[in-house]
Amino acid sequence: MSQVFVITEHINGQFEDITFEMLGKGKEVASSTGGELVAVLMGSGQKDLASQLGVADKVIYADHAELANFNPEAHSKTAAAIVAANSPKLVIAASSSMGMEIAPAISVDCNMSMIAYVSNISADGQTLVSQLYGGKMNVESAVEGNGCVACVLPGAFSGDAGQGGGSPAVEDFTAPDLSGLKIKFKQLIAPDSSGVDITQQGILVSVGRGIQNADNLPMVEELAAKIGGAISCSRPIVDNKWLPKSRQVGKSGLKVKPKFYLALGISGAPEHIEGMKDAELIIAVNSDPNAPIFDYAHYGVVGDLFDIIPELTGKL
Amino acid sequence: MNIIVAIKQVPDLVEGLEIDSSGKDLDREWLKFKLNEFDDHALEEALVLKEETGATVTAIALNADGIDKILFTAAAKGADRIISVTGDFGDVVSSHEAASALASVISQLDHDIVMTGVQAVDDRDGQLAVLLAHHLKMPHVSVVTGVKVNGSSATITKEYGGGMVAEFEAELPVVLGIQAASQTPRYVPVAKVRQIMRSASIEEIAAGGDSAGAGSSVSRFFKPESGGGAQMIEGSAADQAGKIVELLKEKGIK
Numbered sequence: 001m002s003q004v005f006v007i008t009e010h011i012n013g014q015f016e017d018i019t020f021e022m023l024g025k026g027k028e029v030a031s032s033t034g035g036e037l038v039a040v041l042m043g044s045g046q047k048d049l050a051s052q053l054g055v056a057d058k059v060i061y062a063d064h065a066e067l068a069n070f071n072p073e074a075h076s077k078t079a080a081a082i083v084a085a086n087s088p089k090l091v092i093a094a095s096s097s098m099g100m101e102i103a104p105a106i107s108v109d110c111n112m113s114m115i116a117y118v119s120n121i122s123a124d125g126q127t128l129v130s131q132l133y134g135g136k137m138n139v140e141s142a143v144e145g146n147g148c149v150a151c152v153l154p155g156a157f158s159g160d161a162g163q164g165g166g167s168p169a170v171e172d173f174t175a176p177d178l179s180g181l182k183i184k185f186k187q188l189i190a191p192d193s194s195g196v197d198i199t200q201q202g203i204l205v206s207v208g209r210g211i212q213n214a215d216n217l218p219m220v221e222e223l224a225a226k227i228g229g230a231i232s233c234s235r236p237i238v239d240n241k242w243l244p245k246s247r248q249v250g251k252s253g254l255k256v257k258p259k260f261y262l263a264l265g266i267s268g269a270p271e272h273i274e275g276m277k278d279a280e281l282i283i284a285v286n287s288d289p290n291a292p293i294f295d296y297a298h299y300g301v302v303g304d305l306f307d308i309i310p311e312l313t314g315k316l
Numbered sequence: 317m318n319i320i321v322a323i324k325q326v327p328d329l330v331e332g333l334e335i336d337s338s339g340k341d342l343d344r345e346w347l348k349f350k351l352n353e354f355d356d357h358a359l360e361e362a363l364v365l366k367e368e369t370g371a372t373v374t375a376i377a378l379n380a381d382g383i384d385k386i387l388f389t390a391a392a393k394g395a396d397r398i399i400s401v402t403g404d405f406g407d408v409v410s411s412h413e414a415a416s417a418l419a420s421v422i423s424q425l426d427h428d429i430v431m432t433g434v435q436a437v438d439d440r441d442g443q444l445a446v447l448l449a450h451h452l453k454m455p456h457v458s459v460v461t462g463v464k465v466n467g468s469s470a471t472i473t474k475e476y477g478g479g480m481v482a483e484f485e486a487e488l489p490v491v492l493g494i495q496a497a498s499q500t501p502r503y504v505p506v507a508k509v510r511q512i513m514r515s516a517s518i519e520e521i522a523a524g525g526d527s528a529g530a531g532s533s534v535s536r537f538f539k540p541e542s543g544g545g546a547q548m549i550e551g552s553a554a555d556q557a558g559k560i561v562e563l564l565k566e567k568g569i570k
C-alpha cells in the first residue's frame with residue numbers, strides 16, 4: 001500500500017485520544033504493506049502540534065484562519081484537497097463528530113469508497129469490519145477500486161501504538177480557497193459543570209430506554225442511593241429530557257471509569273460502550289439475551305429491570 | 317422556506333437478528349422495520365421549524381416495501397408533501413446509492429434546509445447527510461442538536477464528545493444531519509395515519525442520473541461473540557439480585 005493517511009483531530013489545542021488510536025492502526029497497515037504513514041493536521045498557527053505525531057512518517061499541515069476551530073465546510077474541503085493531491089489507498093478518519101463530516105466528504109469528492117463504524121482493518125488494509133445494527137452484527141467488507149476512507153470507532157484500537165516515535169518531516173499544504181464559506185464557526189460551549197460529576201463517581205447506576213418513562217426513574221434513584229452511587233444514563237434518557245445532559249455516558253456524553261457500573265435497560269450501542277467500557281466492574285440487566293451490552297459486561301442478568309430493581313433495593 | 321427531510325426505515329433491533337443463507341445479509345424474512353430513530357428526530361425538528369417559521373416540510377424516501385406507511389405517518393405528523401423516489405433499488409441500498417438517488421430528486425425541488433438523521437444502524441458505507449450534501453454541492457453540519465432559523469441564515473449547534481457543543485452560523489441552503497430534535501419526536505395515533513391516507517397522496521418521482529456504488533462489497537456478516545465477556549447470573553429475580561449483592565460484597569464495593 002502506497003500511503004496510509006490519518007486525519008488527526010484536535011480540540012482546544014489537544015489531540016483527541018482517537019488520533020493516536022488511528023495512528024497506531026495506520027502504522028500497522030503501512031508497515032505490513034511497505035507503505036508510508038502520513039498524518040494530516042489542519043489548524044491555524046498549530047504546526048507545533050505535529051511534534052506529537054511522531055509515529056507518522058510524514059505530517060501534512062494545512063494552516064488557515066478558518067481552520068482554527070473545526071468547521072465542517074472548511075475542514076472537509078481542506079481534507080478532501082489534501083487527499084486528492086496524494087491519492088492514498090487508505091484514509092483513516094474517526095467515527096466522531098468531526099470525522100463524520102470529513103470522511104463522507106473525502107469519499108464523494110475524491111471518488112473513494114467509505115466504510116463506517118470500523119472496528120478492525122486487516123493488515124493489508126483491504127478488509128474492514130464494521131459494527132452495525134447497534135453493535136448486534138459485524139459486517140466484513142472488501143474494498144474495491146480507488147481506495148477507501150475508513151471511519152474507525154473510538155476505542156477499537158490501542159492508542160499506545162500511536163504514541164511517541166520520531167520527528168517526522170512536516171510538509172506545508174496550502175489550504176484551498178476558503179473565502180466565502182457558508183458556515184461560520186461562532187463559539188464552543190462547555191458543558192454545564194454544576195451538579196454531580198459522574199466522571200468522579202465510584203459507583204454509577206446507569207439507566208437506558210428500558211426504563212420506559214420518567215415516572216419510573218424514582219426507583220432507580222432509590223437504588224442508586226441505597227448502593228451509594230450516582231445515577232447516569234444513556235442518550236435517549238437525556239434526549240427525552242428525563243435527566244440532564246451531565247448524566248449522559250458515551251460518545252457525546254462523558255467517559256466514565258467507575259469501580260462499578262450497573263447498566264439497566266441499556267442495549268450497548270457502540271456510542272454508549274465508548275463511554276463506559278473501562279469501568280472496573282460492569283453488571284448489565286437486560287430483557288434481551290442478545291443485547292450487545294453483555295459482550296462488554298463482566299456479569300449479565302437476563303431479566304426485567306422492573307423485577308430486579310426492587311429486589312436489589314430490598315437486599316441492599 | 318422549504319425544508320426537505322430524507323427518511324428511511326431500518327430493521328427494528330428489538331427483534332433477534334439472523335444471518336441469511338448467503339452469509340452476506342440479514343435474514344429479512346422476519347425482520348420488522350421501523351423509521352430510523354434519528355430520521356424521526358430530523359422530521360420532528362423540521363416540524364418544529366414549520367411551527368416557528370411557516371416553512372413547508374417535504375418528507376422524501378426511496379421507494380421500498382412499507383415506505384408508504386412511513387411517509388403517510390410523516391404526513392399525519394404534519395409534513396406538507398410526501399415523495400417516494402422510484403428506481404431500481406435492491407433490498408439493500410448503500411448510502412452512496414441513496415445519496416445520489418436522493419440528490420437527483422432534491423436538486424429539482426426548492427430547498428432551504430435538507431435534513432436527515434445523523435446516522436442509521438445499517439449505514440455500512442457512511443452516513444447519508446454529508447454524502448448527500450456533497451452530491452448536492454451544499455455545505456453541511458452534522459451531529460446537530462439545535463437549529464434556529466433567522467431569515468436567510470440559521471444558528472446551528474453541533475455536539476462533540478464530553479458534552480461540548482459548537483455553535484455555527486450557516487447561510488442557507490444547508491444540509492443537516494440531525495442527532496436530536498429540540499423536543500421528543502411527536503407521536504401520531506394510527507387512526508390519524510389512516511385518515512391522512514384517504515386525503516394525502518404520495519408523489520412518485522423517478523431517481524435520475526447514474527447511481528454511485530458503494531465501492532466495496534460485503535464479504536460476510538457475523539455476530540459478535542454473544543455473551544463474550546459476561547458471566548451470566550441465572551435464577552429468579554430474587555436469586556439474581558441476591559447474587560449481585562454477594563458480588564458487590566466480595567469485590568468490596570458494598
Ligand SMILES: Cc1cc2nc3c(=O)[nH]c(=O)nc-3n(C[C@H](O)[C@H](O)[C@H](O)COP(=O)(O)OP(=O)(O)OC[C@H]3O[C@@H](n4cnc5c(N)ncnc54)[C@H](O)[C@@H]3O)c2cc1C
Pocket residue numbers: 134207208209210211233234235236237248249250251252253254264265266267268269270271272275285286287288291303304305306434435459495
Ligand atoms: C453521534 C452519536 C452520538 C451518540 N452518543 C451517545 C452517547 O453519548 N451515549 C449513549 O448512550 N448513546 C449515544 N448515542 C445513541 C446510541 O446510538 C443509542 O441510540 C443509545 O445508546 C441507545 O440507548 P439505550 O441503550 O438506552 O436504548 P435502546 O438501544 O433502545 O435499548 C434499550 C434496552 O433496554 C432493554 N429493555 C427494555 N425493557 C427492559 C426491561 N423491562 N428490563 C430490562 N431491559 C429492558 C432492551 O432489551 C434494550 O436492550 C449516540 C448516537 C450518535 C449517532
Ligand SMILES: Nc1ncnc2c1ncn2[C@@H]1O[C@H](COP(=O)(O)O)[C@@H](O)[C@H]1O
Pocket residue numbers: 209210212287288303304306330
Ligand atoms: N417490561 C418488559 N419486560 C421485558 N422486556 C421488555 C419490557 N418492556 C420492554 N421490553 C423489551 O424492550 C423492547 C423495547 O421496548 P420499548 O422501548 O417499549 O419499545 C420491547 O419490544 C421488549 O422486547
